[in-house]
Amino acid sequence: MSKRVAIFLSGGGSNMRALVRSMTGDHPARPALVLSNVAGAGGIAWAGAEGIATEVVDHRPFRGDRAAFEAALAERLAPHAVDIICLAGFMRVLTAGFVTPWRGRMLNIHPSLLPRYRGLDTHARALAAGETEAGCTVHEVTPALDDGPILGQARVPVLPGDTARSLAARVLEQEHVLYPLVLRRFAEGDRRPVMLP
Numbered sequence: 001m002s003k004r005v006a007i008f009l010s011g012g013g014s015n016m017r018a019l020v021r022s023m024t025g026d027h028p029a030r031p032a033l034v035l036s037n038v039a040g041a042g043g044i045a046w047a048g049a050e051g052i053a054t055e056v057v058d059h060r061p062f063r064g065d066r067a068a069f070e071a072a073l074a075e076r077l078a079p080h081a082v083d084i085i086c087l088a089g090f091m092r093v094l095t096a097g098f099v100t101p102w103r104g105r106m107l108n109i110h111p112s113l114l115p116r117y118r119g120l121d122t123h124a125r126a127l128a129a130g131e132t133e134a135g136c137t138v139h140e141v142t143p144a145l146d147d148g149p150i151l152g153q154a155r156v157p158v159l160p161g162d163t164a165r166s167l168a169a170r171v172l173e174q175e176h177v178l179y180p181l182v183l184r185r186f187a188e189g190d191r192r193p194v195m196l197p
């Protein structure tokens with residue numbers, strides 16, 4: 001039976017779209033849910049139009065009460081009988097209370113070559129540090145931010161004249177290749193890291 005995948009996002013969801021498009025044919029997983037903390041997230045409209053179940057849990061009414069927000073997330077998630085969660089531009093930090101029960105079943109994509117540049121503004125920080133290469137990482141989610149076993153990385157060169165924006169665009173293209181590749185292997189039970197190119 002296919003694995004059921006929930007994808008969590010906060011924005012346009014280009015990674016979500018790459019994941020959804022990949023889950024066809026003999027792929028061992030299928031999209032079961034797209035969930036966002038932002039009602040107007042472009043990815044929610046797209047997923048709804050594709051006929052995928054969607055849920056929105058706005059974090060703002062919880063006023064920083066992460067435990068209550070995460071309880072609401074868990075409640076909305078439960079009916080969808082999900083096997084794997086893919087975080088794809090989900091801009092809320094999840095605490096151990098949510099993460100621990102999903103240990104080994106939740107992935108994240110981060111736009112840097114972890115363990116370098118955890119957190120935000122990765123491209124600007126990589127440029128400021130004079131890096132000659134950048135990239136993205138898919139990893140298992142653990143309670144520590146942007147940590148957890150690495151399942152795959154894709155590298156791109158930093159080019160002369162790069163801005164955070166141009167570098168982000170080059171990395172994002174690779175995110176769309178790497179994340180579907182890793183998810184497919186992960187859904188098949190293969191956790192050996194993939195390194196691209």
Ligand code: GRF
Nearest residue numbers: 011012013014015089109111
């Ligand atoms: C991606 O760069 C992802 O790595 C980061 O947030 C961005 C989301 O982009 N965590 P999108 O919503 O998938 O287009």
